[in-house]
Amino acid sequence: MLAPMNDVLERLRAWKAETTVILGSGLGSLVEAGIDVAERIPHAQFTALPEPKVAGHGGEFVCGQLNGTKMLFSKGRVHLYEGHSARAVTATVRLLADVGIRRLILTNAAGSANPAFAPGDWMLLRDHLNLTGTSPLLGAPEFVDLTEVYSLAWGNQFLEAARTARISLHEGVYAGLLGPQYETPAEVRMLRTLGADAIGMSTVLEAIQARALGLEVAGFSCLTNWAAGMSGQPLSHAEVLTTGQTAAASFSRLLTAALP
Ligand code: HPA
Secondary structure, eight states, rough: OOHHHHHHHHHHHHHHSSSSEEOOTOOOOOOOOTEEEEEEEEEHHHHHHHHOOOOOOOOOEEEETTTEEEEEEEOOOOOOTTOOOOHHHHHHHHHHHHHHEEEEEEEEEEEETTTSSOOOOOOEEEEEOOSSSSTTTTTSSSOOTTTTSHHHHHHHHHHHHHHHOOOEEEEEEEEEOOOOSSSOOOHHHHHHHHTTEESSSHHHHHHHHHHHHOEEEEEEHHHHEEEETTSSSSOHHHHHHHHHHHHHHHHHHHHHHHHO
């Protein structure tokens, strides 16, 4: 029998994790290696979370310990490009704040728009361009300060840990677009002019929602491919997924190295 709905919230609360990692496309394998799993709860058991548009593609929360530190992982997210609203896309973040999470690590797969950042590498988000045309704060106007969306101090800790563990970690600006199509070469040139180093279709709305709720945020892009027009090769979703799977292992090492 399924547990009553309020029970699942209590189970997340009772885990008393301080930090959540939201895992992007192809990065789910991160929780299959290197984490001691205590409990898994499907997103479908939470009435506050949107239903995935593709049946059987629902996500889950994983309560697990990384090197002895309790963390909560969230696998599988919904995107604007599936037809979800900005509120629906950020429901997980509100739920996490509600169960006591204070620090949020957002991960994503992104195309590299910076010739110095090769596919397979990771980039720490220092800032973002929200180019989705929407906001999770619509309808309840809150003039949230976004001077430091991604925590400078926390980001510095990750960079330091990466240096010590000899993991390549770039830093840059992430452009979040609506999708679902990849960009044209002209759009990529425009985005580079605007200051983008990485381009993707998630993360920015979750980061805005998290800051509105007072959470500390860190963001990481797994650079899965050269953005359109940067390499002369066409983009493929399969390439994005396989690069993500390989890079998940180095992110797992980075998380471990950066833990207190
Ligand atoms: N563009 C947008 N989103 C992406 C890309 C890209 O090149 N790669 C992975 N997600």
